[in-house]
Amino acid sequence: MGLRRGPKNTTMNKIILHLDFNSYFASVEQQANPFLRGKAVAVGGKGRGSQLERTVITTASRQAKDIGIKTAMSSIEAKRLVPNLKIVSGDPKKYSEITKRFLSILKRHCDVVEQFSTDEAFGELTYAAGDYFGATMIAQIIRAEIAEECGEYCTVSIGIAPNKLVAKLACESQKPNGLTVIPPDKVSAFVATQPLSAICGIGPRIESRLANIGVTSVLTLRKISLENLRHEFKSYGDWLYAAARGIGDDVVVDGKEAPKTIGHSYTFPHDLVNDVEIQTNLLALCDKVTWRMRRDGFIAGKIGIYVRYQGFYGRGAQKNLSEPFMDGLELFSNAWKLLSTIRNKNLPIRLLGVRASGLIKTNIPAHLFPKQNKVHKTLKALDTLQTRYGAGVWMRASTMNTNFYERTSGWHYDHEI
Amino acid sequence: MHTFLNDPVDVTVDFANKRIQPLSIRWDGKTYAMKTVNLVHGAREGSKRIFYFSVSDQTNFMKLRLDTETLEWRLIELYTD
Numbered sequence: 376m377g378l379r380r381g382p383k384n385t386t387m388n389k390i391i392l393h394l395d396f397n398s399y400f401a402s403v404e405q406q407a408n409p410f411l412r413g414k415a416v417a418v419g420g421k422g423r424g425s426q427l428e429r430t431v432i433t434t435a436s437r438q439a440k441d442i443g444i445k446t447a448m449s450s451i452e453a454k455r456l457v458p459n460l461k462i463v464s465g466d467p468k469k470y471s472e473i474t475k476r477f478l479s480i481l482k483r484h485c486d487v488v489e490q491f492s493t494d495e496a497f498g499e500l501t502y503a504a505g506d507y508f509g510a511t512m513i514a515q516i517i518r519a520e521i522a523e524e525c526g527e528y529c530t531v532s533i534g535i536a537p538n539k540l541v542a543k544l545a546c547e548s549q550k551p552n553g554l555t556v557i558p559p560d561k562v563s564a565f566v567a568t569q570p571l572s573a574i575c576g577i578g579p580r581i582e583s584r585l586a587n588i589g590v591t592s593v594l595t596l597r598k599i600s601l602e603n604l605r606h607e608f609k610s611y612g613d614w615l616y617a618a619a620r621g622i623g624d625d626v627v628v629d630g631k632e633a634p635k636t637i638g639h640s641y642t643f644p645h646d647l648v649n650d651v652e653i654q655t656n657l658l659a660l661c662d663k664v665t666w667r668m669r670r671d672g673f674i675a676g677k678i679g680i681y682v683r684y685q686g687f688y689g690r691g692a693q694k695n696l697s698e699p700f701m702d703g704l705e706l707f708s709n710a711w712k713l714l715s716t717i718r719n720k721n722l723p724i725r726l727l728g729v730r731a732s733g734l735i736k737t738n739i740p741a742h743l744f745p746k747q748n749k750v751h752k753t754l755k756a757l758d759t760l761q762t763r764y765g766a767g768v769w770m771r772a773s774t775m776n777t778n779f780y781e782r783t784s785g786w787h788y789d790h791e792i
Numbered sequence: 793m794h795t796f797l798n799d800p801v802d803v804t805v806d807f808a809n810k811r812i813q814p815l816s817i818r819w820d821g822k823t824y825a826m827k828t829v830n831l832v833h834g835a836r837e838g839s840k841r842i843f844y845f846s847v848s849d850q851t852n853f854m855k856l857r858l859d860t861e862t863l864e865w866r867l868i869e870l871y872t873d
Contacts, residue, residue: 403831406830406831406846407830407831407846407853407855408830408846408848408853408871409828409830409848409853410848410853410871410873463794468833468835468844469831469833469844471835472833472834472835473833526830526831761838762838762839763838763839764837764838764839764840765836765837765838765840768838
């Protein structure tokens with residue numbers, strides 16, 4: 376993401392705001408249902424009712440975090456730790472509405488807004504605020520408007536600094552409900568007080584590699600020369616050198632780029648063993664991918680497939696096709712052939728993913744042959760139905776037994792894609 | 793106790809300040825007077841707009857679904873402490 380880009384040379388100090396919701400999904404659930412407030416609550420990944428017994432925690436409420444519940448913990452482990460933990464099913468429609476509301480509030484006040492995840496965004500305040508006092512005032516207004524429009528239980532932490540790296544670090548430094556302002560002359564001292572793992576871009580692997588060369592804090596990182604960091608981390612050494620000094624990217628980018636790929640993957644509630652089960656689920660995934668392609672006006676010339684087994688071991692492959700496609704059945708027949716070349720038939724499948732790339736923006740091309748034209752007309756009619764009545768209005772007889780539960784977390788919400 | 797339902801209900805609403813506020817819900821032969829509207833969110837089902845109302849009284853949380861095409865209200869979640 377933008378934070379890992381090299382720092383840009385700009386002639387003036389910018390004012391960047393970073394906003395992050397506290398325990399996002401759990402807070403929204405507590406806002407909707409007051410009987411969950413003040414309690415240890417966790418939001419499950421997929422499914423509801425008894426399916427929550429085999430889910431993964433996507434977000435824990437503040438109260439749950441205080442007693443050790445963490446994101447990505449299995450619900451079985453979480454229940455073992457806190458037997459009275461209330462696990463609720465995720466409601467992506469609710470969260471996407473709150474995401475839209477807070478982005479709209481930010482757009483009202485910032486020069487430019489860049490969404491960083493479902494519950495995080497950067498906003499540039501250089502012109503809107505003028506100085507750090509003005510930026511602090513705007514942050515307070517944004518916080519009040521979020522309480523008014525999203526609900527008072529949906530609290531946010533805000534960081535304000537000259538670049539995105541330090542704004543995010545400032546935001547993370549005070550949770551929940553914090554407001555941390557780091558003007559340019561305080562950046563170096565502030566970054567020095569932060570743990571290495573708090574810096575966005577230093578994950579457990581990099582942290583461990585740094586520890587191997589004796590770097591355990593920002594101050595010790597500053598003592599390593601740029602040459603040595605380059606030697607150890609290649610080009611990432613430049614980024615580490617700058618990050619240790621609070622130098623980072625200050626360009627907030629609005630707008631969406633055209634997609635390079637359209638794909639869909641799914642972790643199944645139980646592992647897939649037999650060919651028929653794998654084929655029907657793969658076909659249903661292919662229909663999802665090609666519907667999105669047709670809806671957004673793309674055809675594709677390349678396919679990709681990914682399979683993951685138990686134990687998180689996986690393999691992927693991709694292939695150029697001789698003719699572009701936009702029909703789920705065409706994608707499926709090629710994806711199945713490709714999958715057969717890489718699949719280990721002795722291992723049950725935990726996750727399947729399929730992707731279309733080499734996208735070309737165009738209308739559905741007409742075909743020369745009557746049979747293809749019939750498919751073409753049928754697809755158009757089915758797409759009209761789906762646009763009018765939504766996903767699930769039609770499905771192939773062979774995929775009737777497939778059922779993909781909506782995912783709670785991720786960059787996109789399933790109902791929006 | 794958290795229950796997922798899909799029951800048609802009768803809802804008395806108040807229209808004020810360009811907002812709809814459910815006041816009472818008639819379900820399963822009983823009338824529940826709602827104290828607060830905690831959250832309202834919308835979603836699309838195809839080209840149809842659906843609104844969800846998360847409301848509560850002293851002892852119950854209810855999630856209501858309003859279909860703006862048919863104007864049908866349904867009780868889809870009930871949570872009792």
